[in-house]
Amino acid sequence: MSLNIQPTSTSAPTSRPFLTWQLIIDWAEEHYRSRAFSKDERIPARPGLLYLVQKGSIRLVGNAHISASHNKSSKSKISNISDEAFLGFVGAGQPFELIAQSPFTLQAYAHADQTTVLWMYWHDLDNWPYFRREVLDAFRYQHQRKLLWLSTLGQRRTIDRLFGFLTLLIEEYGEPWIAQDKPEAISGYYLPWPLTHAQIGSAIGSTRVTVTRLMGKLRQQGLIFIQNDHLICLPTQSEQSQ
Amino acid sequence: MSLNIQPTSTSAPTSRPFLTWQLIIDWAEEHYRSRAFSKDERIPARPGLLYLVQKGSIRLVGNAHISASHNKSSKSKISNISDEAFLGFVGAGQPFELIAQSPFTLQAYAHADQTTVLWMYWHDLDNWPYFRREVLDAFRYQHQRKLLWLSTLGQRRTIDRLFGFLTLLIEEYGEPWIAQDKPEAISGYYLPWPLTHAQIGSAIGSTRVTVTRLMGKLRQQGLIFIQNDHLICLPTQSEQSQ
Numbered sequence: 001m002s003l004n005i006q007p008t009s010t011s012a013p014t015s016r017p018f019l020t021w022q023l024i025i026d027w028a029e030e031h032y033r034s035r036a037f038s039k040d041e042r043i044p045a046r047p048g049l050l051y052l053v054q055k056g057s058i059r060l061v062g063n064a065h066i067s068a069s070h071n072k073s074s075k076s077k078i079s080n081i082s083d084e085a086f087l088g089f090v091g092a093g094q095p096f097e098l099i100a101q102s103p104f105t106l107q108a109y110a111h112a113d114q115t116t117v118l119w120m121y122w123h124d125l126d127n128w129p130y131f132r133r134e135v136l137d138a139f140r141y142q143h144q145r146k147l148l149w150l151s152t153l154g155q156r157r158t159i160d161r162l163f164g165f166l167t168l169l170i171e172e173y174g175e176p177w178i179a180q181d182k183p184e185a186i187s188g189y190y191l192p193w194p195l196t197h198a199q200i201g202s203a204i205g206s207t208r209v210t211v212t213r214l215m216g217k218l219r220q221q222g223l224i225f226i227q228n229d230h231l232i233c234l235p236t237q238s239e240q241s242q
Numbered sequence: 243m244s245l246n247i248q249p250t251s252t253s254a255p256t257s258r259p260f261l262t263w264q265l266i267i268d269w270a271e272e273h274y275r276s277r278a279f280s281k282d283e284r285i286p287a288r289p290g291l292l293y294l295v296q297k298g299s300i301r302l303v304g305n306a307h308i309s310a311s312h313n314k315s316s317k318s319k320i321s322n323i324s325d326e327a328f329l330g331f332v333g334a335g336q337p338f339e340l341i342a343q344s345p346f347t348l349q350a351y352a353h354a355d356q357t358t359v360l361w362m363y364w365h366d367l368d369n370w371p372y373f374r375r376e377v378l379d380a381f382r383y384q385h386q387r388k389l390l391w392l393s394t395l396g397q398r399r400t401i402d403r404l405f406g407f408l409t410l411l412i413e414e415y416g417e418p419w420i421a422q423d424k425p426e427a428i429s430g431y432y433l434p435w436p437l438t439h440a441q442i443g444s445a446i447g448s449t450r451v452t453v454t455r456l457m458g459k460l461r462q463q464g465l466i467f468i469q470n471d472h473l474i475c476l477p478t479q480s481e482q483s484q
Contacts (some may be wrong), residue, residue, distance in 0.1 A: 062389060062392065062394075062396065064393060066409060067397075068401045068402055068460060069401050069402055083397075085392065085394075085395075085397070086396065087392045087393065088392075097382070098386075099382075100386035100387060103410075104390045104393040104406070106393070136378040136381070136382070139378070139382050140339070140378070141341075144341045145342060146385060146389065147304060147348055148346045148348070150327065150330075150388065150395070151329065151346040152306065152346065153327075153447055154447055155306055156443075156449060159310045160310055160311055162310070163308065163309070163310035164306060164308060164345070167345055201398075203392075204396070205397060205398055205403060207398060223310055
């Protein structure tokens with residue numbers, strides 16, 4: 001195994017020049033284009049608008065409107081929450097948009113309490129050409145991450161998809177975890193937001209029950225561990241080889 | 243079922259202004275930045291460069307370098323072609339790039355014979371600011387399509403993932419199919435490139451054998467049909483309700 005977790009702040013375009021970012025936050029507040037959402041509240045995002053996460057994090061989900069196995073009962077199933085697939089996070093400083101809609105619906109929810117979102121029309125960015133380029137580069141980066149995500153979802157064994165999925169999320173969003181009994185080194189990287197086993201299952205084409213069973217297996221193998229607050233951690237390489 | 247296949251050329255940003263596109267093709271040929279590839283030949287794409295498909299189509303694939311189920315034997319398995327996940331096509335006029343690499347490797351192959359690819363550095367686009375914006379918009383579009391793709395891969399039943407996957411591909415790349423015995427109307431839309439059942443399986447986390455079985459089931463249900471040259475078709479709505 002050559003898992004090599006890097007602090008991702010270097011590759012992810014999260015570190016905006018403070019001045020522009022502050023300018024945009026001020027502009028959004030002045031123009032009433034800023035709003036705070038509570039946990040699990042839906043962001044009423046419309047096509048054609050650009051959204052920026054100022055604080056907290058966004059959870060993207062997709063709903064299927066087609067199904068080969070339930071053609072007849074599909075109408076009653078659409079409202080079922082288990083049909084919702086978890087598609088990833090958008091963290092602070094990052095842009096998102098929801099355009100494509102058919103035959104699946106994309107939606108955004110506040111994943112953390114007090115998640116603040118700004119929005120603007122694309123032409124509003126004409127005032128900040130450098131910032132526009134940063135936003136488009138952020139989408140390029142997100143697109144590449146989704147290709148990696150698709151790579152793991154192509155794996156045949158559910159446990160491989162699960163481990164690949166967790167590795168990708170923690171590689172992108174992970175924060176260093178320093179154990180109390182080993183304060184001199186980083187013991188691993190943890191995902192700073194909780195994810196339920198049902199949400200994980202909805203991302204990797206599996207069920208809550210299977211995810212719970214396979215998470216236990218990954219813990220037994222020492223490939224993951226769980227932090228105090230139920231947050232998922234990947235141990236650093238030295239730990240894994242023990 | 244409200245499947246509503248639209249001719250996608252309106253939504254996909256494929257129709258470049260002919261003049262700029264011709265200018266760029268000329269520029270690439272002058273600077274030896276253009277090359278034709280034969281079917282299944284790998285495009286030696288490097289991070290930091292931008293690639294444009296001039297003719298034919300590109301197949302993106304991902305290779306896993308981690309696995310929870312085969313830690314010990316993973317080295318010998320990496321070269322196995324069955325570990326390669328199909329991640330989608332890039333058609334003529336469309337850009338692609340391969341940046342993200344860990345813990346999966348992204349690669350591009352010519353999917354059709356005589357596929358011609360141009361390449362350039364991002365700063366080369368400083369000469370064509372409008373074209374740069376088109377390229378970045380194309381990546382925004384591709385990113386949205388991948389979110390839809392992730393939505394279907396989150397579905398629990400393999401047949402739903404298979405049908406969602408085929409629907410998305412044909413919605414994006416499909417060409418109208420006019421049956422000989424019904425020349426007055428469009429009978430469906432077909433994917434203009436062949437895909438093996440193994441390739442489909444590698445995209446949806448399944449096997450060649452299962453895909454073959456489920457494709458038969460979808461055909462029986464009238465949800466798909468197969469054209470003369472083994473190309474996959476989705477019937478138009480009127481056909482499906484029969």
